[in-house]
Amino acid sequence: MTDVAHQHGPRRIVSEVQVLRRRRRERIFVIFGLASTLIGLLVLLALLGNLVIDGVARLDWNFLTNFPSRRAAQAGILSAWVGSLLVILVTACIGAPLGVGAGIYLEEYSARNWLTNIIEVNVANLAAVPSIVYGLLALGLFVYGFGTGRSIFTAGLTLALLILPIVIVATREAIRSVPQTIREAALAIGATKGQVTKDHVLPAALPGVLTGVIIGLSRALGETAPLITIGALTFIAFLPAPPITSEFPFVSFEWLFDGFTVLPIQAFNWISRPGRDFHANAAAAGLVLLIMTLALNSIAIVLRYRLRKRLQW
Amino acid sequence: MASRLTATQRRWQRRRERIMEGVLFLCAASSVFVTIAIVVVLVWESAAFFAHVPIATFLTDTMWTPLFADPRYGILPLLCGTMLSTAVALCVAGPLGLTAAIYLSEFASAPVRESTKPVLELLSGVPTVVYGFFALLVVTPFLQTFVPNLPGFNILSAGIVIGIMIIPYVASLSEDAMRAVPNALRDGSLALGATRLETAFKVVLPSAISGVAAAFALGISRAVGETMVVAIAAGQQPNLTFDPREPAATITAYIVQVALGDLPHGGIGYQSIFAAGLTLLLMTLSFNVFAFWLRARFREAY
Numbered sequence: 001m002t003d004v005a006h007q008h009g010p011r012r013i014v015s016e017v018q019v020l021r022r023r024r025r026e027r028i029f030v031i032f033g034l035a036s037t038l039i040g041l042l043v044l045l046a047l048l049g050n051l052v053i054d055g056v057a058r059l060d061w062n063f064l065t066n067f068p069s070r071r072a073a074q075a076g077i078l079s080a081w082v083g084s085l086l087v088i089l090v091t092a093c094i095g096a097p098l099g100v101g102a103g104i105y106l107e108e109y110s111a112r113n114w115l116t117n118i119i120e121v122n123v124a125n126l127a128a129v130p131s132i133v134y135g136l137l138a139l140g141l142f143v144y145g146f147g148t149g150r151s152i153f154t155a156g157l158t159l160a161l162l163i164l165p166i167v168i169v170a171t172r173e174a175i176r177s178v179p180q181t182i183r184e185a186a187l188a189i190g191a192t193k194g195q196v197t198k199d200h201v202l203p204a205a206l207p208g209v210l211t212g213v214i215i216g217l218s219r220a221l222g223e224t225a226p227l228i229t230i231g232a233l234t235f236i237a238f239l240p241a242p243p244i245t246s247e248f249p250f251v252s253f254e255w256l257f258d259g260f261t262v263l264p265i266q267a268f269n270w271i272s273r274p275g276r277d278f279h280a281n282a283a284a285a286g287l288v289l290l291i292m293t294l295a296l297n298s299i300a301i302v303l304r305y306r307l308r309k310r311l312q313w
Numbered sequence: 314m315a316s317r318l319t320a321t322q323r324r325w326q327r328r329r330e331r332i333m334e335g336v337l338f339l340c341a342a343s344s345v346f347v348t349i350a351i352v353v354v355l356v357w358e359s360a361a362f363f364a365h366v367p368i369a370t371f372l373t374d375t376m377w378t379p380l381f382a383d384p385r386y387g388i389l390p391l392l393c394g395t396m397l398s399t400a401v402a403l404c405v406a407g408p409l410g411l412t413a414a415i416y417l418s419e420f421a422s423a424p425v426r427e428s429t430k431p432v433l434e435l436l437s438g439v440p441t442v443v444y445g446f447f448a449l450l451v452v453t454p455f456l457q458t459f460v461p462n463l464p465g466f467n468i469l470s471a472g473i474v475i476g477i478m479i480i481p482y483v484a485s486l487s488e489d490a491m492r493a494v495p496n497a498l499r500d501g502s503l504a505l506g507a508t509r510l511e512t513a514f515k516v517v518l519p520s521a522i523s524g525v526a527a528a529f530a531l532g533i534s535r536a537v538g539e540t541m542v543v544a545i546a547a548g549q550q551p552n553l554t555f556d557p558r559e560p561a562a563t564i565t566a567y568i569v570q571v572a573l574g575d576l577p578h579g580g581i582g583y584q585s586i587f588a589a590g591l592t593l594l595l596m597t598l599s600f601n602v603f604a605f606w607l608r609a610r611f612r613e614a615y
Contacts, residue, residue: 026510033416036409037429037484040436043477047439047447054450101340109334110341122345128531128601129594130538132565133351135572136590140354144578161347168344192326194333215438222440225540225565229572229586264442264541271446271545279450286443297438301431 051290055283063284068266073277077285080266082239083152084221084292086255087262090156091220095163096213102164103171103209108197127165134162135229143230150231152240153256158226163216170212174205207307211300218296222289224264233259263289355594358587365581371588377551377567379585380574386585388592390551394468394561395596398543401472401557402479402536407529409476410483414525417484418491419513433481441478445545448474453546466548466560474546475536483532490524491517523611530604534597540565564593 066076102123110116138158148154178201186196202209240255263285270282318326363371366386374387417426452470457463494517502512518525548560549570562570568586576582 022508022511026508029412029510030416030420033412033420036412036480037416037421039409039413040477040480041432043447044432044436044439046451047443050447050451051443098340098343101337102344105334105337105341109337119341119345122348125598125601126344126348128534128597129351130534130540130565130597132538132540132568133355133590133594136568136587137347137351137354139572140358140587141350145354164344164347192330194330198333218438222438222442224440224442225544225569228569231572264440267446268442268541268545271442271449282446286440286446289440290443293438293440294435297435301434 048290051283051287053283054280055285055287058280058284059287063281068261068269075270075278075281077263077266077288079239080261080263080285081288083260084262084264084289086152086240087155087159087227087260088217088221090153090256091159091163092213092217094157095160095167095216095220098160099164099167099213099216100171100209103168103175104197104202106168107172107175108193108201123165123168127169131162131223132225132229134158135226137161138226138230149257150233150259151257152260154230155227155232155260155262158230159220159223162223162226163220166216166219167212170215171205171209174208174212175201177208178204207303211304211307214296214300214303218293218300221296222264222293224262224268227262227265228268232265233261263292351594355587355591358584359591361579362581362584362588365584366588375553377562379582380571384581388564388589390553391562391564391567391589392592393553393555394543394547394551394566395537395563395593397468397555397557397561398472398475398539398547398563399533399536401469402476402539403529403533405473405476406479406483406532406536410480410528410532411487411525413480413484414487414491414528415513415518418488419509419517430485433485437478437481439478441539441541442545444474444478445471445542448542448546460558463558464548464560466546467558468543468547468561469557471543471545471547472557474542475539478539478542479532479535482535483528486528486531487521487525490521490528493524494520523607526611527604527608530600530607534600534604537596537600538565538593540569544569564589 062074063076064081065078066074067078068080069075102119106116106119110119135158138154138161142148142154142157143150148157182200182204183196186200187193191199240258240260267282267285267289270278270285273279371386371388373389374385375389376385376387377390378385417429421429448470449465452474453463453465453467456467456470456473460469463469498516498520499512502516503509507515543563544566547563547566549562549566550560551567552559552561554561567589571582571586
């Protein structure tokens, strides 16, 4: 616009041709904009399609129930998916209460002072720490410092710390959206602050909190680097000790300290090997992993969508 | 219902309240402990490393071969690989992310905008190991059809895939920044006869530039810390090069490589991954501080 005006003097009215040209430029940009927005979706579809083409032939019951093997055609992901499930269980048991508790404190209890400021800046910074650094922390502190070994417990704890910022931020957002009138009403009829939080604020914020926890867990499920760093083995041909025993007291936590492997590490191991057969295994393992994480994410998105619809304070 | 609490009950209730607040505070404080622990562990093990290797050597030597018979400890090749993959990623995510953000904030209808956000979110939920697979077995063969003599492992395809990975971050944060620009500015520009495109580039983008720059800084810090894609697709030999077509190792890829082997605890090889990790943390931290500063310094108050 300005170029034209300068060339022909300020008083000259822009000609119709120029207006058309500017309009056309706008339409071209809209196409580009739509394309760059959709490129993510296209890549996602390409990823999925590629994994399906390469891996679906390997995906059968035996693949899910076999241990890894030197022969690609007999290898399976039994120890990997069991390991992933157990690690995520530990992560959920540690990460969810810790993150939700921190979120509640920061929204409902904390005074506006320097300590709160430090915690808030700190959470923001933790969210930006590369995941592999958490692996180094776990290697130096848990594996060798506390001696918890290269176990399911260490892995779950590491991933719990990793998803802590995600859970905290989601919890705070969910709690912030609970209207003040609910707290005031409960306080007015004599509830204590703890009762208000436990019986009213938290239940009202629960769907939002759950969304955050699910997104955090799906992130943990796909994490590879920190678990490799703590020294998770890539070839595991046994299952952890069973949680239920035949003798008293019938429950055993021995599995917490067993060695493990997880789905992304198994996939990584197979990708790193030369040969199409193992790559097909990697694709199949990747497909299982992708379906699991996408399913978790979709649950979270649907949960939030329904929550937004229902919420009419 | 009109029963009153006895004095004992009230005392118990107060105690319960205090305990609850204390427990919640500990939860919140745990995040600070995590930060402290990260810094202490990295600095502690790195200190042992720097007792063997002078910092000057670490920063200037051009070879990184800690596991060889003749060990050399120059971080430059790893730094170079990291910068290179990040640069390639930025060349992909920058234009695409920004175009997508401008489109979503200035042109897209509300239904389009509402339905793209979840898709972008899904994309950020894809495990990085799957992206690595994609880079090695799809992007590299594709690039090889028109880049002559491209080796099977190269920085280029890893960088491109990392770029695609960080588009959601860059696009969604930039869009937030541009949506925060008040409509009065847009209306003024449109009233003067500018098209929506001209308004977007000459009015909205400059007004939101601090937020957009912060989005880029965060995207960069993501790319710098990305591990699996480079470990899978870029090869793992440290290589002091500025050519993205060559294979090279990044800081993160080196850590993975060492962790996969069985290194004795306390050896110099073990300590070297902490020195590398400390370098990585300082890099990402400086980008984050830069982003924070940008937002604080150039924030337009509307």
